[in-house]
Amino acid sequence: MKSIPFAALALALLLCTAALLPAQAIYCSYFNKHGNHNWKDEFVQTSPTCTTNGVMYIECMECGEPGIRVMDKLAHIYGDWRVKRKPTDCELGLRGRTCQVCGYEQIEEVWPAGTVRKGTQDTNAIRSLQELLVRGGYLTAVNGVYDEKTENAVRAVQREAGFNVNGIAWPQTIEYLQGKVGTSAGAEPEATPVATPVPQATQAPAAPDAGYAIPDGAQQAHCIYVEVDAGVMAVVYCPTHQMLLDNCEMMLSFAQTDALKTEALRMYRMMWESELAIQYQNWAAQAAAEEDKGMVMSHQAMFTSYLSMQESTWKRMYGADNVRVQEQVIAALMQQCADVCMMSAPLE
Secondary structure, three states: OOOOOHHHHHHHHHHHHHHHOOHHHHHOHHHHHHOOOOEEEEEEEEOOOOOOOEEEEEEEOOOOOEEEEEEOOOOOOEOOOEEEEOOEOOEOEEEEEEEOOOOOEEEEEEOOOOOEOOOOOOHHHHHHHHHHHHHOOOOOOOOOOOOHHHHHHHHHHHHHHOOOOOOOEOHHHHHHHHHHHOOOOOOOOOOOOOOOOOOHHHOOOOOOOOOOOOOOOOOOOOOEEEEEEOOEEEEEOOHHHHHHHHHHHHHHHOOOOHHHHHHHHHHHHHHHHHHHHHHHHHHHHHOOOHHHHHHHHHHHHHHHHHHHHHHHHHHHHHOOOOHHHHHHHHHHHHHHHHHHHHHOHHHO
């Protein structure tokens, strides 16, 4: 059997490859160079809705090859929230809102007002609960964190009262505690300052069981991290950041409706974004070398990019309009403010 000449074999392979490509791709210089056409949008064939994807007609700018591009669905256009089941003093409620275009209903759980639980960011509410638990003999110290010992103390109260035992301080549980120990004693918490924890959304470690004595000068200028237990760290905010935190929490406490809470969170976020920008400016101003200033700017750019990606992830998890997205973003901003404040300290 005669062998096939190499040139003939190469020509046959080239012809087979060309046959598999669109006719335009054979002479499209952009395709041959980049492995794809240089597409541009031409016109919408099918508009997207909140239930179906759309279709965009596209065309290669080099050779005219036609194609299509799938357009993502649109966001739902919701009406107002409506109560589907009112929360009770020991049970979640439900609320829903309907898309005005397709009728899809979004349903969300509603906690009864006054509930204190893991994830509660109001440290004053947690401390008030802990004071009741201490006076009732269920807990030994107040630290402003809904930690495992606080949850176990709440479970003990619920078992004693014959309630459903789940470790959540419902209004029913708090009312039972108030009736048992009274509400007049101990208006002020313990005098010894404690380390303020990083917000729960950043998964910060819990604060200590007992009051932590802040070292001399610890809050004079910068936020610091302190070890409050074996391997457990917490943030002690500088006076500026502690005041900002207190003001924001007070502003949020006045928001009694969903619309007001959304607006309060928007302002809350803007305040921490502005403070973080100031922290980076101060850090860069203290840098002696230009390469150090560049490092600070790169640090800021990387965090901005990281936060943007995280916000997109949270929107997919909770829904673009869910307040939990803003709460997560704010917690990340607060954490970063404390970090930058701490990192700039040695440059003074």
